[in-house]
Amino acid sequence: MKEKTGFSINGYLVLAVLLVVAAITVVPLGQLTDTLPILSLVFLGLEAGALAGFMKVQPNQAKVMTLFGAYVGTVKKNGLRWTIPFFNRRTVSLRIRNFESGKIKVNDNQGNPIEIATIVVWSVSDSAEAVFEVDDYESFVNIQSESALRNMASSYPYDPQEEDAIALRSHPQTISETLKQEIQDRLDRAGVTVHEARISHLAYAPEIASAMLQRQQASAIVAARTRIVEGAVGMVEMALDKLQEKDVVELDEERKAAMVSNLLVVLCGDKHTQPVINAGSLY
Incomplete structure (x- = not known):
């Protein structure tokens, strides 16, 4: 079932018409012996029934109308509206x-x-x-x-x-x-x-939160250590290349291994290292 526009007209216009008709029909009511006052009473009864057709539609609001169980349409126009009094109306909010x-x-x-x-x-x-x-x-x-x-x-x-x-x-x-x-x-x-x-x-969930937190911490530590080692290896390689390029000192393979080991300990350690000063000869 899809939405369709229901019948409704401007309520202020209908109200003005009903007031005019009421003013016209009230005048002959003093002459109870004539047929005209009886018709006036009938018109007043119809006007009173027409008052049930007025409805107020607010912004972002819809009136879903049915007639004896059948869907006849939806009114979305804001303000005072008038529709057939026999229509049953249900308010539906269209607001977010x-x-x-x-x-x-x-x-x-x-x-x-x-x-x-x-x-x-x-x-x-x-x-x-x-x-x-x-x-x-x-x-x-x-x-x-x-x-x-x-x-x-x-x-x-x-x-x-x-x-x-x-x-x-x-x-x-x-x-x-x-x-x-x-x-x-x-x-x-x-x-x-x-x-x-x-x-x-x-x-x-609380029953595994502690274990999963430890796993996340372990993963973060492993990732951090991996990056630290990659950076440390690059720095050691750069240091050896600079020493060789500028001919600062000549190191044999054993001394290079010792230097690499010391640099990796300094760069990869999780605590500050204590320096040791060698006061002897080069070898």
Whole structure:
């Protein structure tokens, strides 16, 4: 069921017409013996019934109208409107809303239990679908958003296993776009448009958080040490080349090995080294 425009006219114009008709029909009421006052009473009754057709439509609001169970249209024009009094009207908000899910526990695609939550920004785009296709579109948005979040979280690892792999923690923009599309696919039938979906909470479950923190720290230490060693080797190589280029001192292979060892200890050590001054000869 798709949205269509329902019948409505300017309420102020209708109100002015009803006031004029009421002023005309009230005059003959004093002559109760004539037929004209009876017609005046009939017109006044019709005018009183017409008052039920007035409705107020606020900005970003829609009135979904039905007649004896049949959908007859939606009114979105703002202000005082008038429609057929027999129409049953239901108000639907078209304003943008926020929904924040609770923290849910789910396993990522590596089997690690994680806690995750999301914030979804959405609005109703088709009032007819929102009212007639689902029983309660607000509850439908909440449940389907959490279902999409659970499905998305189980499709990616928490941390990247490879250099270019997409992960929940390392690619927030990509994950947000994927989650938005996942939710939108589920909410299309309810006439809802998802404007934004992003992760608001992401962490390992408490039972493995300590172990995973140690693993992350170990990975960071290994990565840092690897870079330090690469830089230290380059510095040692540069030092030996400079000494040989400028003919500062000649070193045999054994002395070069000792110098390399000492430089690597100084450059790669995690604590400051204590210098030792050799007061003897060169050899």
